[in-house]
Amino acid sequence: MLLLQISSIADALNSSEWVFPIAECFHITAFAWSIGMIAAVDYRLLGFGIKHAKPSEVLRDTAPWTLLGLAVVLLSGPLLFLSDVRMYLHNPSFVFKMYALAAAILFNYTIHRKVAQSDSSSQAVRIVTAVVSLLLWISVVFGGLFIAFA
Amino acid sequence: MLLSFAQWVQFTTLFTALRGSANIYPVVLSLHMIGIAFFGGMILMTDLRLLGWALRKRSIAEVINQFRVPKRWGLLLTATCGILMAGSKAEEYYYNVFFRTKLILFAVVIITELVFYRSVYANPAVLDRTPSAPANAKLAAVISMLLWISIACCGRGIGYIEPPLDKIHAQIEVIHDAALRASRGSYSLKGQDHQDVASAN
Numbered sequence: 001m002l003l004l005q006i007s008s009i010a011d012a013l014n015s016s017e018w019v020f021p022i023a024e025c026f027h028i029t030a031f032a033w034s035i036g037m038i039a040a041v042d043y044r045l046l047g048f049g050i051k052h053a054k055p056s057e058v059l060r061d062t063a064p065w066t067l068l069g070l071a072v073v074l075l076s077g078p079l080l081f082l083s084d085v086r087m088y089l090h091n092p093s094f095v096f097k098m099y100a101l102a103a104a105i106l107f108n109y110t111i112h113r114k115v116a117q118s119d120s121s122s123q124a125v126r127i128v129t130a131v132v133s134l135l136l137w138i139s140v141v142f143g144g145l146f147i148a149f150a
Numbered sequence: 151m152l153l154s155f156a157q158w159v160q161f162t163t164l165f166t167a168l169r170g171s172a173n174i175y176p177v178v179l180s181l182h183m184i185g186i187a188f189f190g191g192m193i194l195m196t197d198l199r200l201l202g203w204a205l206r207k208r209s210i211a212e213v214i215n216q217f218r219v220p221k222r223w224g225l226l227l228t229a230t231c232g233i234l235m236a237g238s239k240a241e242e243y244y245y246n247v248f249f250r251t252k253l254i255l256f257a258v259v260i261i262t263e264l265v266f267y268r269s270v271y272a273n274p275a276v277l278d279r280t281p282s283a284p285a286n287a288k289l290a291a292v293i294s295m296l297l298w299i300s301i302a303c304c305g306r307g308i309g310y311i312e313p314p315l316d317k318i319h320a321q322i323e324v325i326h327d328a329a330l331r332a333s334r335g336s337y338s339l340k341g342q343d344h345q346d347v348a349s350a351n
Contacts, residue, residue, distance in 0.1 A: 021310060025303040028186070032302065036191005043220050052212055061205045065198070138184050145180040149172075 006085050013083040020083055027076040031144075034069025035137050037062040038108060041116050045130035047123070055126070059116040070105070093150040097143030104136035156240035168238040175235070182231035186302060189224025192217045193298055200270070200283050200291035210283060211274040232305075242315055248307035255301045262297070266290040 013019050044051075044058045053061070081088050088094045115121050115129040159165060168174060198204035199213040236243050243249040263271070270277065270287045277283045283291075 021306065024306050025299075028183075028302050028306055029190075029299050032187045032190035033194050034191075035187035036189075036194060039188050039191060039220075040195060040217075048216075048219065051216060053208055057207065061208065062195070065195075065204055137187070141183050141187065142177075142180045145183055146176055149176040 006082065009082045010084065013079060020080065023076045023079040026072055027080065030069045030072035030076065031141070034066050034073060035141070037066040037069060038112075038133060038137060041112070042130035042133050045116060045126040047126075054119045055116045056119050059113065066108075088147070091147050091150050093143050093146035097140055097147065100136060100139045100143050104133075104140050107133060107136055153241070153244055156244040159237050160240040162237075165234075165238040165240070168234060175238070178231045178234050182228055182235065185224050185226075185228030185231060189221055189228050190298055190302065192221045192224060193294060196221075197291035197295045200277070200287050202282050202288075209275075210277045210287075214271060214274040242313055243308070245313035245315075245318065246308055246311050248304045248311060252301055252304040252308070255297055255304065259294075259297050259301070262290065262293050 040062050041055065041059050044053070044055045081094075112129055112133050115125055160169065168178070195204065196213055196217055199206075199208065199210055205213055236249070266286065266289075270290045277287050
């Protein structure tokens, strides 16, 4: 039953050759947006970027835009996924990407947020947090790209 | 001329090696995307600040000046990877309508940059004198957002088109042969072939 529903969604998505590319454009623009905003916080944690502002201020400034970008990413992504569920589920890069994405989002809204909010955290903690954050998001992008090459 | 340049470029050692490797191409593409996230994200941020929608507590000068360096690194990464990919399939890209559009949009970016450089980007401190950025700065921000988003979408579009190079080559050969025949007559063309064989022997 579920499979039937999914395949009817897929048919709707595949009925026009424009739906997938347009969803992709939204996906690409929004991921650049949200990861760029997160990177701005990471740059600040690493000691460059907006130096006059505290990390907590950069976080507060960018957080709503990060969330907006992520929302668009998380709406357009499932559209792409639903167009060919079986292919994606059997694609090792896709599976990797999903784990990396879950880890990246979890990290972003727990440790990353906490370290960025606390203006008294040590430089070492900041650097490790920023590097982990950047690496997590980079692996999400790599995972996404390699779906097409797996 | 552009076509022969494209054909020459893609057969240089570097780009031939790149085209032949199955693993390096997706890595370069991934790095291109990561560069887009860093570079494009910073551009959107700067544009949003100019529009007065984001980072409002930060002065425009701060945002523009402080993001200049990370933006340049992002641009360097994105552009390097982009050139590597385009160069390895230069002839194919030459016929790709999305690639052509992307190049035109880059030219437009450079033009708008030149137009707005003095009034907006070179001297951002002036923009902070009024509570809201002047209209030309906001216009620059809107144009910049539209252009870069279109460029990203064109970039994605490139992958959807695979110009049939074999057919194009065959067609060019037919036209070339016809031109040869017209100028020499078909018999002399055959004669030419015999001569070639004779000289080869």
